[in-house]
Amino acid sequence: MLRSVDLLYSISGFCVSLFVGMTGVGGGSLMTPLLIMFFGIQPATAVGTDLLYAATAKSVGTLVHGLNGSIDWRIVRRLAAGSVPMTALTLLTMSRFGIYSQAAHHVITGVLSIALAVTAAVLTFRKQILAFYAVRIGELAPRRTVILTVLVGAVLGLMVSISSVGAGALGATAIILLYPHLPTARIVGSDIAHAVPLTLVAGIGHWLLGSIDWHLFAALLAGSLPGMVIGSYFSMRVPDAILRLTLATTLLLVAGTLVL
Numbered sequence: 001m002l003r004s005v006d007l008l009y010s011i012s013g014f015c016v017s018l019f020v021g022m023t024g025v026g027g028g029s030l031m032t033p034l035l036i037m038f039f040g041i042q043p044a045t046a047v048g049t050d051l052l053y054a055a056t057a058k059s060v061g062t063l064v065h066g067l068n069g070s071i072d073w074r075i076v077r078r079l080a081a082g083s084v085p086m087t088a089l090t091l092l093t094m095s096r097f098g099i100y101s102q103a104a105h106h107v108i109t110g111v112l113s114i115a116l117a118v119t120a121a122v123l124t125f126r127k128q129i130l131a132f133y134a135v136r137i138g139e140l141a142p143r144r145t146v147i148l149t150v151l152v153g154a155v156l157g158l159m160v161s162i163s164s165v166g167a168g169a170l171g172a173t174a175i176i177l178l179y180p181h182l183p184t185a186r187i188v189g190s191d192i193a194h195a196v197p198l199t200l201v202a203g204i205g206h207w208l209l210g211s212i213d214w215h216l217f218a219a220l221l222a223g224s225l226p227g228m229v230i231g232s233y234f235s236m237r238v239p240d241a242i243l244r245l246t247l248a249t250t251l252l253l254v255a256g257t258l259v260l
Contacts, residue, residue, distance in 0.1 A: 008039075009216055010223030017057070017227030020168075027054055028164035029119050031220070032112065041216070043108040044099045048206025049213050050164045053220050055200040057228070058192050065189030072182060072190045075175060078146055079194040082153025083160075084201050090161040091205035099209045108162055115165035120248040122173050133177050145178050152178070153194070161202045167195040 016030045028050055035046035065071050097103050122129065140148065152174045159166040172191040175182065182190075206212055 005039075006215075006219045009219035012038075013053075013220035013223030014227035015223075017224035018231040020228065020231060027057070027168060028160070028166070029116055029168070032164045033116070035216075036109075036112075041213070042100065042211075043105055043112070044206070044209075044211040045213050045216075047108060047112075047162070047164045048203065048209070048211035049217050049220070051160070051199045051206060052203030052212055053217055053224070054164070054167070055196055055203050056221060057224055058195045058199065061192045062189075062196050065185075065192060068185075068189070070183075070185040070189035071193045072179075072186050073193075075149065075179065075182075075190045076194045078149040079153035079156070079171070080197050082150040082155075083157035083194070083198045084153075086154040086157030087161045087198060087202045087205065090158050091202065091209065094162070095209055099206075099211050111159065112163040112165060115159050115163045117252060119165060119169045120252045122169050123248040124245065126173060129173065130176060134180070139180060140178065149174075149178055153198075157198060157202075160198055161205070164199075164202075167191070167198055171195065 012031070012034055016027060016034070019030060020027045031053070032046050032050045035041040035050065036043055041049075062071070094104060094107075152171075156166050156171055156174075159170075168191065171194060172187055175187050175191055179187070203212070
């Protein structure tokens with residue numbers, strides 16, 4: 001018999017995926033705080049479960065983008081070259097301190113708050129950031145682009161391993177800055193494709209550390225699939241500016257609540 005809490009988990013998966021389907025971002029930045037603040041899930045368990053959940057969901061998106069030819073695998077490999085080793089190193093370091101220790105708790109909630117605030121800022125001021133970058137820096141030399149792509153991957157690996165936030169909005173913005181001539185569809189596809197190895201490695205790492213709730217994972221996944229389909233349907237029917245402003249405001253409020 002389905003428990004009421006399982007139904008709430010599935011409804012949460014549905015609502016978050018609905019928003020992700022409409023905006024393209026917001027999975028980890030909404031789900032992880034929701035699990036911590038509303039359901040009282042331990043931060044380490046919330047992050048670990050969300051990471052494995054994201055890897056499963058984004059594998060489907062990668063398959064679709066791959067079939068449509070909208071993934072630049074060069075960029076995916078460069079980002080993964082930085083993110084995968086950094087993810088492994090970060091989780092190894094966390095294992096030394098104990099994933100459920102008080103220190104780990106403070107680190108996870110602190111990094112989560114910062115990641116949410118940065119994501120909100122990027123969502124709100126994305127156009128201004130891109131314009132400033134184009135005027136002050138412009139297009140980089142190929143070698144420097146490769147190096148910076150790997151470094152961006154490393155930063156994302158660190159943030160996502162600890163907080164599960166950053167692979168979406170921050171990753172996509174970094175790709176736009178480093179590869180200004182890349183079509184939007186390939187930016188989105190490459191960002192989603194890179195999120196798969198990143199969240200999968202991070203999720204497996206959390207699994208080995210014992211911070212995965214499989215019951216919660218299954219309940220979230222059951223609600224996310226229809227939510228993603230419906231959200232994608234409405235993505236062209238709701239103004240993007242309103243959606244992004246709503247998400248940015250929500251993330252800032254959540255970040256402030258986690259700090260307090």
